[in-house]
Amino acid sequence: TTPLQLGFVLLGFGTAGMVYGLTIATALTVPYVLYRIGVKPAWPSRESISRIATYAKYSVPNGFIGTAQSRFDILLLGAILTSSAVGDYQVSMQLTLAGTFVGAVTSKGLMARVSENWSENNEPDVVDDLTNSLGYASIIAIPIFFGATAMPNDLLVTIFGSQYSGVGSVLIGLSLFRAIRVQSSQLGSTVNGLDRPDVNTRVSLVILILNIALGYILLLEFGIIGVVIATVFSEIMRYLALAWTVKQYLPDIPLFSRPLRHQLLAGAVMFVAVDQLHAVIGVSWWGELVFLIGLGGVIYFAVLTAISESFRVTAEGILSDALRG
Numbered sequence: 001t002t003p004l005q006l007g008f009v010l011l012g013f014g015t016a017g018m019v020y021g022l023t024i025a026t027a028l029t030v031p032y033v034l035y036r037i038g039v040k041p042a043w044p045s046r047e048s049i050s051r052i053a054t055y056a057k058y059s060v061p062n063g064f065i066g067t068a069q070s071r072f073d074i075l076l077l078g079a080i081l082t083s084s085a086v087g088d089y090q091v092s093m094q095l096t097l098a099g100t101f102v103g104a105v106t107s108k109g110l111m112a113r114v115s116e117n118w119s120e121n122n123e124p125d126v127v128d129d130l131t132n133s134l135g136y137a138s139i140i141a142i143p144i145f146f147g148a149t150a151m152p153n154d155l156l157v158t159i160f161g162s163q164y165s166g167v168g169s170v171l172i173g174l175s176l177f178r179a180i181r182v183q184s185s186q187l188g189s190t191v192n193g194l195d196r197p198d199v200n201t202r203v204s205l206v207i208l209i210l211n212i213a214l215g216y217i218l219l220l221e222f223g224i225i226g227v228v229i230a231t232v233f234s235e236i237m238r239y240l241a242l243a244w245t246v247k248q249y250l251p252d253i254p255l256f257s258r259p260l261r262h263q264l265l266a267g268a269v270m271f272v273a274v275d276q277l278h279a280v281i282g283v284s285w286w287g288e289l290v291f292l293i294g295l296g297g298v299i300y301f302a303v304l305t306a307i308s309e310s311f312r313v314t315a316e317g318i319l320s321d322a323l324r325g
């Protein structure tokens with residue numbers, strides 16, 4: 001994807017080149033994957049279509065509702081405030097995007113694993129898969145939240161410019177939203193894997209209505225930070241609703257597992273160190289920002305390695321796989 005996009009941009013296609021590169025790369029992926037797995041497409045049976053349709057009548061609306069909620073804040077800010085408020089919100093979302101990477105990967109695979117094990121009445125494996133996903137989905141989102149809390153305004157100003165000075169509270173709020181969202185996404189994938197997409201539909205619809213109503217009220221009262229508060233609160237409600245649902249099927253699941261607690265502790269230690277050093281040296285150019293971010297990352301993973309046996313085992317396994325590969 002990246003070489004194609006770069007090539008089209010260099011040829012003068014501009015933004016359209018980014019779209020062309022993504023589209024062509026995606027299209028080329030299909031025959032390559034079919035070749036590698038050695039499976040030919042076949043027409044589904046009538047029973048398969050019926051079962052897929054039964055599931056899709058909830059999962060398809062879930063996609064629409066999810067898209068609507070992800071775009072609602074932007075539309076609301078643009079309609080009531082100004083384009084600069086939309087920009088403030090967007091840049092904060094961009095800075096926190098990396099926090100979703102691990103959670104996005106784990107949630108996609110989690111749904112399939114839960115579905116297979118649940119259909120075979122293999123509840124212990126379902127519990128293990130969900131426990132692992134919940135334990136590590138936020139491993140990047142948590143240090144991003146603590147790092148953003150330690151020096152929010154300097155992050156925005158150094159990276160995007162002085163026009164974003166004073167928007168640090170938005171960055172903190174959205175980084176917290178990301179950390180909660182990656183947890184609730186694991187629960188949502190689990191609910192789908194338990195063959196209850198209807199629950200996700202009802203929860204998502206209620207949360208969307210809550211977010212719209214609360215976002216509008218708080219926006220009129222507090223401005224852009226009101227929208228952020230509404231978004232964070234709505235996501236907390238989604239998490240609680242999905243957690244309660246999962247607990248009905250998997251009562252033994254630890255929602256606040258030891259790896260997650262260790263990550264929060266490592267993040268807190270990182271916050272204290274970065275906050276104190278930031279107060280001393282400040283940030284006046286890129287070099288100081290990169291130094292503080294790098295130091296924060298080193299402290300976070302050093303503390304996590306020291307206190308978490310689970311993390312050490314996981315890291316060693318990934319490293320050994322990579323070396324063998």
